[in-house]
Amino acid sequence: MSGLRSSYYQRLSCGFTLIELLIALVVGSIIAIVSVRFVSESGRMLLDSGARQQLAATAAIISEKISRQLRPALPGSIRVTADGRCVEYIPVTAASVYTDLALNTPVSSFSVVPVSASQNHSGYAVIYPVNQNELYQPAARGALTQATAVLPAGNAEVVVSLSSAHEFSADSPLRRFYLVGSPQAICQQGNFLYHFRDYGFIANVNALADFLPSSQADGRDVLAFPLQNNSLNFSYQPQTLQRNGLVTFSYVLESPASADQLQQTQEVQIRNVP
Known part of the structure; x- marks a missing residue:
């Protein structure tokens, strides 16, 4: 009995073997890598979720801005360019x-x-x-x-x-x-969405782009950025004496911090009370 006990204490005093240390290091490294990867992925998912929420909030604001501009339009004054990039109205x-x-x-x-x-x-x-x-x-x-x-x-x-x-x-x-007032327009140019004013009355809506202001001082205001290039499209269902008009617009919003995109579609009813 005393011999077994002596052998046991001798093994304890010797500590860990090299193989045991290597195994412990490998297991510890695996745990550390998994932990770091988990924390990294969790952080990335949180950032991506925040970016998507920011896109959704921005899209809601843009759609509301456009809707508020169009709702008080004069009945019969809504018109859209052939390429769908601009809508014009008289407020x-x-x-x-x-x-x-x-x-x-x-x-x-x-x-x-x-x-x-x-x-x-x-x-x-x-x-x-x-x-x-x-x-x-x-x-x-x-x-x-x-x-x-x-x-x-x-x-x-x-x-x-x-x-x-x-x-x-x-x-x-x-x-x-x-x-x-005088006519106003909402158009996409490049990645920007602009609101235009103070350019006068243009007989041909498809010539509208040639007369739009080119600076804020002349009557151009930024409504949104960045939209996917040429993604904005307006369409208009004209009113009749029996029903209201309907403007439909869609666009793709891009996140400047990531590759995320969000497509948005909205309808605006134009009341016809002539």
Whole structure:
């Protein structure tokens, strides 16, 4: 018994063998590699998830920006370029109903229901905008005036005055009256999505690109970046007297920090109340 005990203590005092140390080092290395790989993959997945969430949030903001620009568009004013990269519209600044208006004769004023009791409004006057050619080619006769109209504040019937006489050719079934600004457009150029303004009235929508501002000072604002090149596409289903118009747009958004992409499609209803 004492001999066995002595042999046992002798082995303990000798420590580990070289093979045992090598096995321990190999097992420890494997555990370390697996642990590092696990932590690395977990971190990468977290970053990828964050990038995808950022793309989704950015896409939601872009779609809402475009929708907010298009919703108050003048009925009948929406038009899309042949390549689908641009949508143009005329924004409404105020709307009311008229109470007295002479048709088919030049007038310099007409009576309307006021919009505000304290604030004046001004812009181009529009009545019964169903002919798109009249909207983008203002003349002395038609739905949209060349002249600037002023809608005064008031609590009772007020008179809209025009800077020069205009002849309205059609009566609105609901006697609707609009004040609008100059046309605006949303277009993709390269990887940028731009909002354009202050470029005037262009008769041919497919010539629109030649007249768009080239800087912020001239009327160009960045709406989004970066979109996949030439991924934006607008389409428009025109309104009729029985239903509203519908703008559909789609685009691909790219993450600048990764190769992730997100395709987005949105529809915007354009209310038709001529």
